[in-house]
Amino acid sequence: MNALVRLEITRALRNKKYLFFTVLYPAVLFLLLGGTIDGSVKVSGTELGMPAFYMVAMASFGALTAVLMGNSERIAKERESGWVRQLRLTALPGRGYVLAKTAGAAVLSLPAILVVFAVAATVKGVRFEAWQWFALTGAIWAGSLVFAVLGVAIGYLASGDTARPVTMLVYFGLSMLGGLWMPTTNFPQWLQTIAGWLPTHAYAGLGQAIELGGAPRAGDVAVLAVYFVLFTGAAAWLYRKDSMKA
Template identity: 75%
Template sequence: MKSGSLVRLEISRSLRNKKFLFFSVLYPVLLFLIVSGSQDASSRVGGTDLSVPAFMMVSMASFGALTAVLMGNSERIAKERESGWVRQLRLTSLPGRGYVLAKTASAAVISLPSIVLVLAAGAVVKGVRLDAWQWLALTGAIWAGSLCFAALGVAVGYLATGDTVRPISMILYFGLSLLGGLWMPATTFPRWLRDLAEWLPTHAYAALGRSIELGDAPHARDVLLLAAYCALFAGAAAWLYRKDTLKA
């Protein structure tokens, strides 16, 4: 089996999973509309120069991508390991890196509709106004940044068992979302918690989009921090995959 064939298979399986599609594609849009509520462009987030709708639009687009790539990847891989599907794939011509790359690529493809729908809701329903280049850059930055969490999902899928993967994924999912400032501005946190949040990958991830909304280039610190986490997660995924191969 070739990597391209596996990517198509993974995308097809994800599209048939209605519960996964709801939580990864529709849920972030609904959450964005609920959280932003009646706030409009005149409502500002304390400590920033962004309106509440613009601030939460980036947060929920990032949250939706995180849902698709972290939750989807980790649970599916853990269950495939237990069912013997991964072992069967090792008997084909597909190299190990092809399996990991296929999982990461398919998750990234599924995350794109969630990002686009949240941004569309921000523009159409909440009146967020940006230049054309900002919309394109915003979509690209959030989508590219999600690869970091796709690698984390692969690592968790090889670390956990079918019974433990969901609680581990949920702790990471909600912990990173809450502490990284995706659900509420980190400026509202106590000082010690703000200092912690600034070192989390989700904080750097959302900061990419917020810089673009302000018309600036993403800060080098956020880019480097996210890249470092991506390398760490990808390295962990590769090591855990090799370890799992040796046990098989």
């Protein structure tokens, strides 16, 4: 399994387009969305400054891009090319393949987080205590595992031709409705209620709670844990279903 993880990371690092959209693009979006807002402007109903809000939002968005976009389309194409079938002939168990895909994507999500943090600190002067920086990195990275498993599930659900549009629909829908593009406090009440049940809303909430000096809310952690179980179950079921076709 370790060899497959190394292979996944090496392949991703050779893909310049992938690296741009996962590592640099979130930082560019931060500058476009949060870089023009004064630090004294607060998120409605909170003491959280808008640059800090967008820092966490875009770091989360970058990690989501790395694990979701990277896994889904690649797995779908590997299924159609016969690569997954060849791996089943080796000693690698099915769970090893799924874990390798998840672990490889998770490793690549870390640079996306750190680049956004570096840009926010140098360009907008975002400042936190040392423990908050470490906690933010750990929380956003750990939370991205939920979407890494979702990417695996989509990769087994969609074909090579439909994987990208399906992933893009899920990707932008969750990002916008979950509050990664703008605070959900700006939404109408009915949409805020829907957003509160989305994994991306809970995901962004992890970092926002730490920025305000506290621990992640138990409700956000519980929502992400439930989605992780659901997505893992879906990925496992779809993998077994795909295996029976081979």
